[in-house]
Amino acid sequence: MKSKRIIGKLSAVLLTISILTAIPVRQVYADAFKVVTLGANLTAKQKEDMLRYFNVTKEEANVIEVTNGEERKYLGDVADAKQIGTKSISSSYVEPTDKGGLDISINNMYWVSESMIRNALITAGIENAIVKASAPFNVSGTAALTGILKGFENSEGGQKIDEDKKKAANEEIVVTGDLGEKVGKDEAAKLINEVKTEVIKEKPQSTKEIQQIVTGVADEYKVKLSDEDVQRITALMGKINDLDIDFNQVKDQLKDVTGKLKTVLTSEEAQGFFSKLWSAIKAFFEKLFS
Template identity: 35%
Template sequence: MKKTWIKILTATMLVVGVMAPATGFAADNTPPKAIDEKLGAPIVVYGANLSEAEKESVKKSLKVSEEPEIEEIVVSGEDLVKYIKDSNSSSRMYSSAKITRRDAGEGLVIEIVTPDNITQVTSEMYANAMLTAGIQDATVQVAAPKAVTGHSALVGIYKAYEVTTGETLDIERTDVANEELSVATSIAESAGVDDAKVAELLTEIKKQIAELNPATREDVEKIVQEQLTKLEINLSEKDRQLLVDLMDKISKLDIDFSKWSEQLNDISNTIQEKFGSLMEDEGFWASVKNFFANLKDTVSSWFK
């Protein structure tokens, strides 16, 4: 009996060792996080409709207590009206975000820290919409204490960005950025297109707009259709027109498109790194399957 328990303990330790990352036993001598005197403290923006318990949950998700200094603000339906035309000031606001400035040229880094609770918007969709709105060079973390679509976080990001930079965002751009987020989530849902594929589609169309500077709606429509064909995405005529309308508006915004290319390339590279090569590498997944199959056989043999 004793030998059997030793075998069970050994097998358990092996499996845990395989599945869990290695952990050192040395004392943590990491120095405390320093206050950024150049770019300022991070800003956390909370949805106005969070209860106190939900707010505490968001704080924990965004690791607010780990920051040496932080500024906290609230985003409400009144802010929604400020940044997005024809919006409803009584809208419920739950999704929240932490935004930290980065040095010029470092681009956007977006992380959804509660992915199970942000049900429609992906980090790449946020990045694309933020770039359309005029936000760049920032690290943004998004969180929600319960399942929400994630749309209100974008308004919170707008408000936090203005507070942290002292800049005023162009309302025409923030409005179109919100429309971009809506079109992206609508296409993903109604057309059954994978979220990553939608983000890739938007990024590639915008890259072509930045490069070709289309003069007419017909030029924009041609770019849209070329990318749909290239990525093998089939949309209904309604969804296709929504996409063309959106991209036509983007092409007419007061944007220095020459500065867009690098950040759009960053978004494109992120999509490829996250979803491209790994998913296409059948050999990798086969080796993973074989490894665990062999492990199962090995452990089973100890009890025979």
């Protein structure tokens, strides 16, 4: 009888184990908050290369694609066809964090800059995150822009971004990029950031007041704007003004952008000075010994 009871208990234990092992267990990864967006027109090898560049596997991150149609949906009203193109190539890595601000890096992008992305994310209401944007070869980067915002919304740590904020953020990048082709990307980002800071802080009551801020900042930084530039920036800032962003909540982020841009611009100015100095010295000796 005793042996029968032991066998019965063993059978019950084995049955319990078999039931537990048969139930599918949802695997929880430590990096579940990470999202990678891949350009839909990348080849299979290029997609694998992008995952290696972002240092994640398909099991460690939520991997989604961005199509050219999605680019046109969010950028079509403000970016021209040349900027968007017909294929989605650039990709992004998004990891929302609890602290640390915005840690942004880019690779192989000629039109989009780190400062442009940073400015747009502030407008979208994103405070803390690690963001990387890259492509297997040099591209404009518009697919990555669309992917970054899509990535936040598809992350377990992210939240649905207000549509008005999303549109304003996308438009901000396009306006900054177009201005950057005329005055330089970092100069353009600096101007837009300063104007946005003033608009959020002062909360102007009319389009005329916004325009005065635009022209005032441009004069202060000695950036020559065309009438069309002034109109586009004023229209953009009108939309940002309507978002009613709390200045106290974003002032540190805006200040951080300004500080980073000053460092970059000062470095560029120094490089330009020494480059001109070396050219002058070289020309002097060439003339002396000719």
